[in-house]
Amino acid sequence: MKSPARGTLPTHDVLNQPPVRGGTDLWLSDPVLQDAAKTAGARALELAAYGKTLGTEETRELGREANRHPPELRLFDPGGRRLDEVRFHPAYHQMMQISQSAGYAALAWDRQPGGHATHAAMVYLAGQVEPGHCCPMTMTYAAIPALAANEHIASLWQPKLMARHYDPSKKPIGQKTSVTLGMAMTEKQGGSDIRANTTIATRDGDHWRLRGHKWFCSAPMSDGFLTLAQAPGGLTCFLVPRWLESERNAIHLMRLKDKLGNKSNASSEIEYHDALVYQLGEEGAGVRTILEMVHHTRLDTAMAPAGLMRAALSEAHHWVEHRSAFQRRLIDQPLMRAVLSDLVLDWEGAVTLGMRVAQAFDGQTPEDKAFARISVALAKFLNNKRCPVVVVEAMEVLGGMGYVEDTPLPLIYREAPLNSIWEGSGNVICLDILRTLTREPQAAEVLGAELDAVRGTDRRYDAALTAHRSRWPGLPPEAEARWYAERTALLLTASQLLRHAPGAVADGFVATRLSGDGGRIPGSVAGLDTDALLARLG
Structure with missing residues (x-):
């Protein structure tokens, strides 16, 4: 049993400070997630076990340690031989073990119901x-279906990608019990325009050799990477193994990116110096092949901001429940209640929409697949645009302490913009939305059906949907793509809340997000049921 910290000091008594939070069961304390998971068909038992483990004080300390001691690049051994390795703090490896053992990367593919939702x-x-440790696992999860483009590769790699444990050893795949996969697509001259890539693939017997660079290679200590290169037949997708049977593959790590946040995760620049690779998919079909992976990573970038919102609001809620100002607890002050209640609407909307998208990923019908393609882009766009706003306001609730590294808020703040940038930044996603609706009539049909399904439930929603379709009877011009995406995503979120959320949540969201009963700054609202909304924070 720990001895309590001393609150009586030589110059003053420590008063009006919230207690140290310690451990919190992340599943049991979150009614919003429990409701959304049940609706989406996720596996409650696995989530309960994972949420309990993650929320312990010991696991939280591992997360802090992994960020206090970021990865280090080791290019050479003492004798000058190339290593091209990244060394991680033990806490990072322990976080990977916890999450991989829980099935983070694997369980979506075990043919049991609700895998993607879970x-x-x-x-x-x-x-x-x-x-930070989510990045290599997200890419591993997303790469599994992409490997189906080559049956031989799939037979070797998929079983070890789906293993529920973590093996960080530096060995070829045949000697490992589990593996991870990363991605290396963008180059200096092209960025999101991957068709401008200049890396060259040259035949070498049954395999290929790559020469060129990648401006971003996430998780460079993965056991392999999906990458794009120019072959004679056009841009082609390849699997690059990190370790060969008798030597290290010719992947040279040039430097680690000095990022704003996501500090525990190594992101790098790399060069291929005639690296040995295996073709994945048809020659010239590289974009189509790797987009299978991107489609699934986008699910994670749509869901991750909801978790960041939850983490920030949880800290803010703990603070206001235990701190007083002007002779009243902060949680009892009307203006504070208005701000937090307004933020709850963004958070619950993000969770509910994200889990509905995941449910579509679990679906097997053509309609499910079409809805997954369009809804994941809408959810990624809206959830990530709201996330930094929620985090900043939660930080401000704590005042100066919210800006201090003693609290989790600075880490969450640095993380908040990230998922909007990864896997297609805002403009790219909006253009993808227009492209999908243009090329896939079924996507437009299922989206329309989803929006129409709750007509008659709320007159304000009906009016907003009618106005939306009057403003854009067809697709908008490119310059209005963000406006169109925002309104469509807000309507889609509202449609889910009207179906599944408590009345106070659905009513508040429709009133403030669709009907304009409020300002543009969080807390610029009136008439919210603050008791019901704050109860959603657990």
């Missing part, structure tokens, strides 16, 4: 404790 909920939970 995975999405795990993304949400893990990001509340240590977001």
Whole structure:
């Protein structure tokens, strides 16, 4: 049993300070996640076990340690031989073991019901404790279906990608019990325009050799990477193994990116110096092949911001429940209640929409697949645009302490913009939305049906949907793509809340997000049922 810290000091008594939070069961304390998971068909038992483990004081300390001691690049051994390795703090490896053992990367593919919904909920939970270690596991999860483009590769790699444990050893795949996969697509000259890539693939017997660079290679200590290169037949997707049977593959790590946040995760620049690779998919079909992976990583980037919102609001809620100002607890002050209640609407909307998207990923019908393609882009766009706003306001609730590294808020703040940038930044996502609706009539049909399904439930929603379709009877011009995406995503979120959320949540969201009963700054609202909304924080 720990001895309590001393609150009686030589110059003053420590008063009016919230107690140290310690451990919190992330599943049991979150009614919003429990409701959304049940609706989406996620596996409650697995989520309960994972949420309990993540929320312990010991696991939270591992997350802090992994960020206090970021990865280090080791290019050479003492004798000058190339290593091209990244060394991580033991806490990072322990976080990987916890999450991989829980099935973060694997369970979506075990052919049991609710796999993608359960995975999405795990993304949400893990990001509340240590977001950086999610990157290699998210890419591993997303790469599994992409490997189906080559049956031989799939037979070797998929079973080890789906293993529920973590093996960080530096060995070829045949000697490992589990593996991870990363991605290396963008180059200096192209960025999101991957068709401008200049890396060259040259035939070498049954395999290929790559020469070129990648401006971003996430998780460079993964056991392999999906990458794009120019082959004679056009841009082609390849699997690059990190370790060969008798030598290290010719992947040179040039430097680690000095990022704003996501500190525990190594992101790097790399060069291929005739690296040995295996073709994945048809020659010239590289974009189509790797987009299967991108489609699934986007699910995670749509769900992760909801977890960050939850983490920030949880800290703010704890603070206001235990701190007083002007002779009243902060939680009892009307203006504070208005701010937090307004933020709850953004958070619950993000969770509910994200889990509905994940449910579509679990679906097997053409309609499910079409809805997954369009809704994941809408959820990624809206949830990530709201996330930094929620985090900043939660930080401000704590005052100066919210800006101090003694609290989790600075880490969450640095993380808040990230998922909007990864896997297609805002403009790219908006253009993808327009492209999908243009090229896939079924996507437009299922989206319309989803929006129409709650007509008659709330007259304000009906009016907003009618106004939306009057403003854009077809698709908008490109310059209005953000406006269109925002309104469509807000309507889609409202449609889910009207179906599944408590009345106070649905009513508040429709009133403030669709009907304009409020300002643009959080807390610029009136008439919210603050008791009901704050109860959602657990």
